[in-house]
Amino acid sequence: MNAPTSPMHLLPQIHPRDVPRAMIDALKARFAERCSTALVVREQHGRDESSFDAPPPSAVVFAENTAEVAEVVSLAAQYKVPVIPFGVGSSLEGHLLAVQGGISIDLGRMNQVLAIHADDLTVTVQPGVTRKQLNEEIKSTGLFFPIDPGADATIGGMSATRASGTNAVRYGTMRENVLALEVVTASGEIIRTGTRAKKSSAGYDLTRLMVGSEGTLGVITEITLKLYPLPEAVSAAICSFPSIEAAVRTTIQVIQLGIPIARVELIDVNTVRMVNTYAKLGLREEPLLLMEFHGSPGGVKEQAELVQEIASEHGGNAFEWASTPEERTRLWTARHNSYFAAVQSRPGCKVISTDTCVPISRLADCLLDSVAEADASGIPYFLVGHVGDGNFHFGYLLDPTQPEERVTAEKLNHQLVARALSLGGTCTGEHGIGLHKMDFLVTETGAGAVEMMRTIKRALDPHNIMNPGKIFAI
Amino acid sequence: MNAPTSPMHLLPQIHPRDVPRAMIDALKARFAERCSTALVVREQHGRDESSFDAPPPSAVVFAENTAEVAEVVSLAAQYKVPVIPFGVGSSLEGHLLAVQGGISIDLGRMNQVLAIHADDLTVTVQPGVTRKQLNEEIKSTGLFFPIDPGADATIGGMSATRASGTNAVRYGTMRENVLALEVVTASGEIIRTGTRAKKSSAGYDLTRLMVGSEGTLGVITEITLKLYPLPEAVSAAICSFPSIEAAVRTTIQVIQLGIPIARVELIDVNTVRMVNTYAKLGLREEPLLLMEFHGSPGGVKEQAELVQEIASEHGGNAFEWASTPEERTRLWTARHNSYFAAVQSRPGCKVISTDTCVPISRLADCLLDSVAEADASGIPYFLVGHVGDGNFHFGYLLDPTQPEERVTAEKLNHQLVARALSLGGTCTGEHGIGLHKMDFLVTETGAGAVEMMRTIKRALDPHNIMNPGKIFAI
Helix, strand or coil, rough: CCCCHHHHHHHHCCCCCCCCHHHHHHHHHHHHHHCCHHHHHHHCCCCCCCCCCCCCCCCCCCCCCCHHHHHHHHHHHHHHHCCCCCCCCCCCCCCCCCCCCCCEEECCCCEEEEEEEHHHCCCEEECCCCCHHHHCCHHHCCECCCEEEECCCCCHHHHHCCCCEEEEHHHHCCCHHEEEEEEEEECCCCCCCCCCCCCCCCCCCCCHHCCCCCCCEEEEEEEEEEEEECEEEEEEEEEEEHCCCCCCHHHHHHHHHHCCCCEEEEHHHHHHHHHHHHHCCCCCCCCCCEEEEEEEEHHHHHHHHHHHHHHCCCCCCEEEEEHHHHHHHHHHHHHHHHHHHHHHHHCCCEEEEEEECCCHHHHHHHHHHHHHHHHHHHCEEEEEHHHHCEEEEEEEEECCCCCCHHHHHHHHHHHHHHHHHHHHCCCCCCCCCCCHHHHCCCCCCHHHHHHHHHHHHHHCCCCCECCCCCCCCC | CCCCHHHHHHHCCCCCCCCHHHHHHHHHHHHHHEEEEHHHHHHHCCCCCCCCCCCCCCCEECCCCHHHHHHHHHHHHHHHCCCECCCCCCCCCCCCCCCCCCCCEEEECCCCEEEEEHHHHHEECCCCHHHHHHHHCCCCHHHCCCCCCCCCHHHHHHHCCCCCCCCCCHHHHHHEEEEEEEECCCCCEEEEEECCCCCCCCCCHHHHHHCCCCCCEEEEEEEEEEEEEECCCCEEEECCCHHHHHHHHHHHHHHCCCCCEEEEECCCCHHHHHHHHHHHCCCCCCCCEEEEEEEHHHHHHHHHHHHHHHHHHCEEEEEECCCHHHHHHHHHHHHCHHHHHHHHHHCCCEEEECCCCCCCCHHHHHHCCCCCHHHCCCCCEEECCCCCHHHEEEEECCCCCCCHHHHHHHHHHHHHHHHHEEEEECCCCCCCCCCCCCHHHHHHHHHHHHHHHHHHHHHHHHCCEEEECCCCCC
């Protein structure tokens, strides 16, 4: 394996195209101060939570409605200039980097909840609405939107990356929870996919083609989502285990028995220590599972008892229960702060995050060997997982002044992905392909399937202006 | 409205292409007696449960494995001849009719359950496996496959039409339950989509693009499905209501409260009478809901009590409970026999089945006005519905010697679809577009979205050989 010596070497897809002065002038004339070419604004829109760097976009347009997005895309189509939709910048895979230059469309001002249909358990939002904002705005309906990727990402961004996170084990991912979309296509046309009906057999499933397309097929400008009644009862618990294996075996059994657990998150002992330091939580320094149960009071009690029994068989102990919202928030602090706690544990570090997901019975096989490899490498890391779905993340904490650490981390990631694929899994459970997993995509799904994806991309975006260089290094 | 005087007039897409003698000879040479040109075989493969007629395909090939399917498609690509995948022929929308001529590929002999991964709650099957066969073969694992469209359809056909049926209210449709596919593309290449991982963000969602594509993008040759643990407790009930409205209002409230009911099927009084005549069930001749509850014993009891309470508020009475498999089978006989009972109630009739699906809060609005219209028309009909999903079917029972009845039925269907669309719904919840709903598709999703679908179709099937004339009248 030849060692890449800098992050730039990992980005063969960097070859910015020219953005004609005439286009910038046209955008400035149309959008005035809502089209910015200030370096600080462009730089802010040219990066995300990934560890990659690329030159920033040539301009940022702050769109306020779908028609404006369509105008920008039409202009981009005319000048054959890339457009990159931007939400809050929480992508982990370089989705927002202007690797082929172009214009960033900031959708943050399109942040209206457009229609709450509480009686139908649906809501329609603009793409810049964040998940926390959404839950705040629908609070009085007694409903909630369960998908929680950790970051307070926008619904547009979550749709574009087919996000999931905690809660997906019970409520599914964006794949299952987006009912309908409005999309600006590569020609600047506005189309609608899907309806508010819960199911449909009306032609090709364009909704799910767009969900997870990472901005490469169109700009998502409106999203209709499923909502769920707030559970009558919620109970959360932390349980410590003598080993990761014990925690994982407990999870596997819970899933195989069909217990409708709402969240089951693994936090390894490294991460527990980091979180204890960061947030002074005083958690027992052992691998732990964070669990949540939703249902009727009787149902929650039943689930909790079953899980406790299973956990005990695997040596799980020290169950700490939380039934009030305040207590639950405290427990979830451990999970929600894990990323920042880890980053702070090694000041100045860059994070490479893995994202494999395997069939539940193979979770222990996949995870334990990878932990052994990571431990042997000497690279500091954190490890958290949506283990109920077979999905987990190593975050390798890299010193950017030590390029050999990146080489080691990439090697660990390659080994992990190869292992996950050999076990029937995927290289990415929820972060997307972006810039970093293109080769893995080919290995995972085969050249034929990737060629089918590219054929669709070429047909729907003949000038390759929609977030080019992501998913495929065209 | 001009009256079509025969069903043929409803099929402008009929224009059979030539199948060159050389291709038939090549198929005969390769497949011997497994390539049939006998009229009776061709006719059997050139029709389905729809009310349409078209000339039969030129030949039927009985494929035994994926490589053989790929061979047939490659030959078809060479000669630019249509290919139509065939399962058991239970389509209701003319999917199997050779409206542009061509070759039928019978997948019925590809009926092996290939891999049961009970520990992962997944199974991989060939496309000719039927849903009943599947459940029989996995019985010993304690798992089941819930999707039940009524007919004992093949898993391949169910995938191709994005089928659902009873149970979808709790377990989702084929959209949610297909994890991965093997597909023979229009060029005869074999590709794989998806993995056995429960979730993935790896590129475009080709799995869901293929699910519901009605054979127009490729031939599905292998399907990996989610399975579910057989519920610890199952309880079923019939409840009669003073009116359809009362039954529907009960359903709406059950769904809005988030009660995880597994099945909630409406049967109108016409249909109850037909079923009583057909199967001597002695059911109370009132609209009824057939319900099923899955869960732990405590959970089932809790759900059932809640639903009984809601039903009582709406005048529901005469709950008849069934907890043993035999009693449940008796209750479900009413639902499963409704189609045949209806057909027998008017000997020699042809059925036009509607398939609208609306957001749950609009179900009463959509259904009640349509019942009034159907009653006023004088056309005999039956009415059943997966009402928990907002999906219901009128079956208009038409005397084929009275063409004006078809005109009336088409008019009723148009009114119903227009109403469903105006209420935020879809023209087809589960049967697909096929030959009969192309215009509705454009009205529902807009010309722009349909053009996007056609662009994908043209890109993936440039010679338009994959089940042409379905979804789009190309």
